[in-house]
Amino acid sequence: MALTPRNEIKTYHSTWVKIAHWIGTCSFFFLIFSGFEILMVHPRLYWGETGNDLMPAFLEFPISRNYQHGGWTSLEPIFNRPNSPMSAGRTYSIFNENGWGRSLHFLAAWFLVFSGLFYLILAIFTGHIKNNLIPKFNELTLELIIKDIKDHLKASLAYLQGPQYGLLQKISYLVVIFILLPTIVLTGLTMSPAITASHPYLLTLFFGAQSARTIHFFAASSLFIFLIVHVWMIIKSGFKKQMLAMTIKNNADEK
Amino acid sequence: MQMKNKLIISRRAAIITGLSAAMGTILTNSCTKPLPPTYGNILRMGDVFTYEAQRALLDVKALAKEYNFSDISSFPATGSINPSDASLPGFNVDYELLHRNQFVNWKLPIEGCVARPGKYSMDDIKKFKSRTQITRHTCEEGWSAIAEWTGTPLGLLLHHAGIQAKARFVNFISYDNYNISIDMFDAFHPQTILAYGMNGRNLPIQHGAPIRARIETQIGGQSVKYIKKIVVTDHFVDTGDNGWAWYMGI
Incomplete structure (x- = not known):
């Protein structure tokens, strides 16, 4: 081993990756926390433009006292015809902490958006996406994919230094960066009356305001599952080494 | 090859200029006009930023x-x-x-x-x-x-x-x-x-x-x-x- 091949040179994460990673992590924590509070206030999901307590839900969660709560004045038809939409007044005092919940959600969202844009711009221009994230053509064989899945199921996972990512790792990062995060930001914006007034195509893109809310929920759940698997893999491949690689260790230390 | 390089740099410059212009507008607006109180509260400061961003980036008449x-x-x-x-x-x-x-x-x-x-x-x-x-x-x-x-x-x-x-x-x-x-x-x-x-x-x-x-x-x-x-x-x-x-x- 007189010569170290190019692709085995130890590389830790770049400083800008570390910065974006931790700001994104913190904002994600606050977004999940406040997002769960917001869901507790109205723990029902719908499909289409509208959905409320007087309409059937697509999914309901027993996560607060607002779940299937009573306390409504009698239903009154809006029109004098069969199957008329209804109106009723709420007399029940609901759980609602959205005053800080919403403000915290939007504040954290700004941090996610800015760290995301910072990451994306640098990842494109430094070649990080092209060189480290997009799987090489010869990596994409069924054999290698099966091998990588088998490796992940073993008791311990080989520790890869910094951005020498494994195949499944590359694919999951690309899904998070280019599918889940843009979807969660855009569906979030689709729930805004001011933004959809200026950008009405968002409502078309996500099948309506309530559909956008439902997609927002599933994208958040997918990101949460990603987080759990991500942390699990970090533990399996050496928690201490991985944390050092994402924080204080850098390429200059190796020289 | 040189042409291509030049193009990439100017596109990058364009993106950065565009983003800083948008940020600049939002920040200058926040500084020049007295805004609703923030109560020294970081959440309310975020709300003011959201308000300024929406006013700067959206069509207010749409x-x-x-x-x-x-x-x-x-x-x-x-x-x-x-x-x-x-x-x-x-x-x-x-x-x-x-x-x-x-x-x-x-x-x-x-x-x-x-x-x-x-x-x-x-x-x-x-x-x-x-x-x-x-x-x-x-x-x-x-x-x-x-x-x-x-x-x-x-x-x-x-x-x-x-x-x-x-x-x-x-x-x-x-x-x-x-x-x-x-x-x-x-x-x-x-x-x-x-x-x-x-x-x-x-x-x-x-x-x-x-x-x-x-x-x-x-x-x-x-x-x-x-x-x-x-x-x-x-x-x-x-x-x-x-x-x-x-x-x-x-």
């Missing part, structure tokens, strides 16, 4: 989506649902008296930064050209509903009262003791109306009779029900930190 008559949905009434019922929150003696007389004595004062402050009866308000719109109410709780609203554009009334150039905020005070203020962009938005009709009938008590605001570019809670008074001001009227953002475009 209309909210309007729907078809067949899209009208069931509509829960929340918050206060009857200020003339002493057993419910939001009870108000004056409102109870007005309600007992079918609101014949109801008049809407418009005060503050207007050349001709005055009181408008329901007949006065209905003399203006009306606007009917089928729009979606988006509640901060997470639900939404579609209804048809008929009313007088707030902008017409403000012009009639002789709104002054220094005016910056329109404050709504309601019988159920609710205070909301909006800026001039939302006050003069074509879909911002004082609604007296809902789904082809007079506005029901539960939904804010005799008149409620419809502010279609903000979250439903800003569309104040049971309006008692409108005050136009040249400064932000601080009603204290009630825990909610004052602007709710999102």
Whole structure:
């Protein structure tokens, strides 16, 4: 081993990756926390433009006292015809902490958006996406994919230094960066009356305001599952080494 | 090859210039105009940033989506649902008296930064050209509903009262003791109306009779029900930190 091949040179994460990673992590924590509070206030999901307590839900969660709560004045038809939409007044005092919940959600969202844009711009221009994230053509064989899945199921996972990512790792990062995060930001914006007034195509893109809310929920759940698997893999491949690689260790230390 | 390189750099420069220009506009606006109070609270500072970003990046005159008559949905009434019922929150003696007389004595004062402050009866308000719109109410709780609203554009009334150039905020005070203020962009938005009709009938008590605001570019809670008074001001009227953002475009 007189010569170290190019692709085995130890590389830790770049400083800008570390910065974006931790700001994104913190904002994600606050977004999940406040997002769960917001869901507790109205723990029902719908499909289409509208959905409320007087309409059937697509999914309901027993996560607060607002779940299937009573306390409504009698239903009154809006029109004098069969199957008329209804109106009723709420007399029940609901759980609602959205005053800080919403403000915290939007504040954290700004941090996610800015760290995301910072990451994306640098990842494109430094070649990080092209060189480290997009799987090489010869990596994409069924054999290698099966091998990588088998490796992940073993008791311990080989520790890869910094951005020498494994195949499944590359694919999951690309899904998070280019599918889940843009979807969660855009569906979030689709729930805004001011933004959809200026950008009405968002409502078309996500099948309506309530559909956008439902997609927002599933994208958040997918990101949460990603987080759990991500942390699990970090533990399996050496928690201490991985944390050092994402924080204080850098390429200059190796020289 | 050199050409290609040059192109990439100029595109990068363009993206960076564009982003910094947008950020710059937002930050300069925040610094040059006195804004609603933040109470030294980081959440409220975030709200002010969101407000400035929306004002800088969005078309303030763009209309909210309007729907078809067949899209009208069931509509829960929340918050206060009857200020003339002493057993419910939001009870108000004056409102109870007005309600007992079918609101014949109801008049809407418009005060503050207007050349001709005055009181408008329901007949006065209905003399203006009306606007009917089928729009979606988006509640901060997470639900939404579609209804048809008929009313007088707030902008017409403000012009009639002789709104002054220094005016910056329109404050709504309601019988159920609710205070909301909006800026001039939302006050003069074509879909911002004082609604007296809902789904082809007079506005029901539960939904804010005799008149409620419809502010279609903000979250439903800003569309104040049971309006008692409108005050136009040249400064932000601080009603204290009630825990909610004052602007709710999102």
